[in-house]
Every structure is written in structure tokens, then in C-alpha cells.
Amino acid sequence: MIRDARVLRTDFVPQEVEHRDHEVNYLSDVLRPLTDGDPADTVLVTGPTGTGKTCVTQFVGDRLREETLDVEFQYVNCWRHYTFFRCAYAVLDGMNETVDVHRQSTPGDELLARLEAYDGPPRMLVLDEVDQLEDPSLLYDLHELPQFAPVLIANREAELFGQIDDRLTSRLRGSERIRFEKYGLDQLVAILDARARRGLAADAVGTAELERIADAAAGDARVGISVLRSAARKADRDGDERITAATVEAAIPDAREEVHQRNLENLTRHQKILYDIVEDAGEIEPNAVYERYRERVADPKSDRTVRNYLQKMARYDLIEIEGTSRARVYRSLN
Incomplete structure (x- = not known):
């Protein structure tokens, strides 16, 4: 039943993004100066979990890198790299600038100096879960460096601004903003259908089953994709040719627990x-x-x-x- 398991992963970036054309076009337009070697504005991307924020930014970054030789794209998850050192190190590591950096002894000022000295191609830098940074001062430094185009992803703007100082707030207030809203039922069904057509055998799941999955996911695409993956895995294991309503119902609690455990591990x-x-x-x-x-x-x-x-x-x-x-x-x- 499962033809391409990658498509059923929540972190898979599809070739086409469903129901986010406006957000894709807006972000692409803001970053367009990079293609001419010019600085681009900092972008603040907000919205609930599972609304496509990470997927869209990675999609735009991949497309930007495909279309333009002299533009780089990098993604850093600040939930994993939540200190000044870890985040700055992750950025430099993506630039192959950490060969002689010692995690125990290299001061943060030296990492910052290396970022300031970067003279390579313009770099779209996505900082996901940016409100997890324990020391957001790095955002001010990156905002001031013209060779970087920071794209900052957070759930809520108010919480991000609530933990940064006035100097950084005044800078970020003028950033471009893209707000993502929760998916509607029909939108989430379309997303799941696209994943099923790419990742599963033909006619492996019907519209009624996709609607039930979307309803259970309540607008969260990550949950919906996890339920679809869990249902496909169960049907495949049982030797079934189709995902039935009973399979979906059995998959819902398993998928929710899987998402829960993944969030706990983060x-x-x-x-x-x-x-x-x-x-x-x-x-x-x-x-x-x-x-x-x-x-x-x-x-x-x-x-x-x-x-x-x-x-x-x-x-x-x-x-x-x-x-x-x-x-x-x-x-x-x-």
C-alpha cells in the first residue's frame, strides 16, 4: 500500500504547497532582492501549530536556491538550538565555518565575529520556533547584517515581543509579517489527498476517510498527516488494500500519542x-x-x-x- 513513505512524514516538503499560494507568493516577493544580491527585509511568520509555516518557508527557500545560483538557504530549529551559542553555532555550521570552533571554550563574541565576517552569497536564514531562544540578542545581530535575510517563525507575535528588549522590538516592529491561520476542513482534506496520491497505492483511501482524519486533526496538518501515516501503516501491516473507517478510528489515538511523544522529546x-x-x-x-x-x-x-x-x-x-x-x-x- 505504501509507495513512498517519505511523503507521509510531517517534515516532508512537497513539490507544490496546497492552499498557501498567498503566503508563498508574499514570502517570495519579500525575498526577491536576494536574487539581485541586495539585502532583503526580515520576515516574521506567525500562526498556530500545523498551519504550514515551516513547510512554506522551506518550500520557498528550496525554490529560491533552485532558481538562483548566488543565493543560499538555511534552516535552524531554535527549539533544539535554544541558547545563543547553539543557535550561532548551527548557523555557522551550515556555512562550514565551525571546523576550529570548540563548544566548550569558544566565546560567543567570536561566533558573532564570524557571522559578521561572512562574505558569501546572500543567505535566507529560517529560524523556526524562534520564541524558544533563551537569549534573543542574536536576532538583533542577524537583523543588522545585510548578508542575511532572517525569516523568524513563532506561534504568537505577542510572546516573541514579550521576551525581547526595546532595542530589538523597535527593529522587528518594522519587519514584514505573514500570519498563517488554521486550515479549514476542505483544505486539510485536499492536503491529505495530495499526500495519499503521492505516497499510497491508487484508491488506497477514500474521501470519507480523509474527511474523518481532517475532522479529527481540527485544522492541524501535522496531526492529520500523522493519522494518515498511522492508518496506512496499520492497513499495510494487516495486508489490507484500502484504509477503512475502522482503520482510521484505530489510528487516531495512536497518531495523537505519537505527536504527543514527539513534542515531549523536543x-x-x-x-x-x-x-x-x-x-x-x-x-x-x-x-x-x-x-x-x-x-x-x-x-x-x-x-x-x-x-x-x-x-x-x-x-x-x-x-x-x-x-x-x-x-x-x-x-x-x-
């Missing part, structure tokens, strides 16, 4: 501690979270950073937040 050390605190408590108020967190770590983050971490986890369906301000509580979803 958490930083501090985020994992906060997650465990909420899980152990079942339901807990903010002050109690901060107190228990400070008891468990020797290098606690600020309350504002902790709050941002918890909000991030809620958007990835790892915990639940109810209420606002003083009435807020954090709840486990298990």
Missing part, C-alpha cells in the same frame, strides 16, 4: 521539569509552579520565561491552561 531541560511538575500535580496554580520549579533547579529562569514555556506547551497540547492572570491554573491532559 522539550528543553527546564520545560521538561515544568511539564513533570504539572503532570505530578494534576492541577496547579502559577505561584505553586514557580515555587516547585525553583526548588528543583539551580539555575531557574525568570517567571516570565517560565510562563512563556507553559504557554508554549499548552499550544502543543502537552498541558492545559484555564483562566487568566490570578485565576489561572495549569492542568495535566492525562
